[in-house]
Amino acid sequence: MNHKPKYICLLLMLSCVLSSVQADLQTDIQNIEEKMLDWRRHIHANPELSNREFKTAEMVAKHLTSLGMEVQTGIAHTGVVATLKGDHPGPLLALRADMDALPVTEETDIPFASKVTSTYRGETVGVMHACGHDTHVAILMAAAEVFAKNTDQLHGSLMFIFQPAEEGAPTGEEGGAELMLKEGLFKQQKPEAVFGLHVTSSLPSGAIGLRMGPAMAAVDSFELKVKGRQTHGSRPWSGVDPIVASAHIITSVQTIVSRQTDITKAPAVVSFGAIKGGIRNNxxxxxxxxxxxxxxxxMGIRADIHKQLEKITTTVADAHGAVADLRIDYGYPVTVNNPQLGETMRGALIEVFGERGIIDPGLITGAEDFSYFAEEVPGLYFFMGVTPKDQDHTTAPSNHSPLFYVEEAALLNGVKAFVQLVQDYPRS
Ligand SMILES: [Zn+2]
Ligand SMILES: [Zn+2]
Incomplete structure (x- = not known):
């Protein structure tokens, strides 16, 4: 009992030491902001299309090497991965940023707006970081530097993943998260969890969108050819009309979601985006x-829709004497936030954004290839608002718009979030 005052004193000293160490980390986060914004502006002014992120990857690799990390390059074409070992034992965690830009001609008036052009599907196009991946790269470079300076506070190791081609590899090429994994990224060392973020103009600065369980959609595309038999428009009975057959197919396909899918489980969408046939009125x-x-x-609904699409197109075409040839191209799977990991890490995100800063954005019918990483290990992916608070985020130009705008003051929160997630991750 009489040792109690001493014990308290020791505890106080210890917490003083701990908070001063924490303070170092916080100071390093504040101090990195200017550098991070310089990187972001440089990358923004020099955007590169998917699987062509050569200069971005070079910049990232140089930075990680300068921090003393062993760096692997050329993964899935231009991917860069580095691992940082903490001074204390603990788990391996992965942090991921995507690096590619889009074939969009920038229309913002920011001083470092892109003037870059490139070739996309045989056409000369403007290139812009219209999805904000420039900010993801800069945030993760900054987080890497903060952690590299504070390995004495790191329990376990960190894998920094700079990923190419999130927007999709060019036709005929593979790429992105799927290819990184195919090349064995998680085979050499498998992280215990993976974290990622995405800036979004549909939320205000200082807010994040976080949804547990399925968060973003699985996306597949399809091409359908309906083969008939050509004839004169005045004598339809002499041939097989693929236009009428197609009209029936399009109508019948609407029943896949409206009549055959259990929408109480999860929503679904099947949309036709283009139809082409014929050249002349007769x-x-x-x-x-x-x-x-x-x-x-x-994923069960996904498989059912594929089956139903095959059945309807084949049988309806057949009913009209035509032949349907359907090709489904698999896109990204559902992005699932691991509920257990999400619950565990929620406190870390509240620490940075506050309880009221965390918003459930609802299901998002867009897709993200972070989903492949999150299929391999528990994953947590969140959206970070970047629209200035004095503007209406509900009408702000969306990601992928030539007018997409990022409030830079919001970006340091990304570094804070990564640091907090790692610091608060359970150590045993
Ligand atoms: Zn995008
Ligand atoms: Zn994106």
């Missing part, structure tokens, strides 16, 4: 081609 063509997109939040 010629019934040989063939009609259609393309479309399939989106859903449940």
């Amino acid at each position: 010629i019934i063509p040989d063939e009609v081609t259609m393309v479309g997109t399939i989106r859903n939040f449940d």
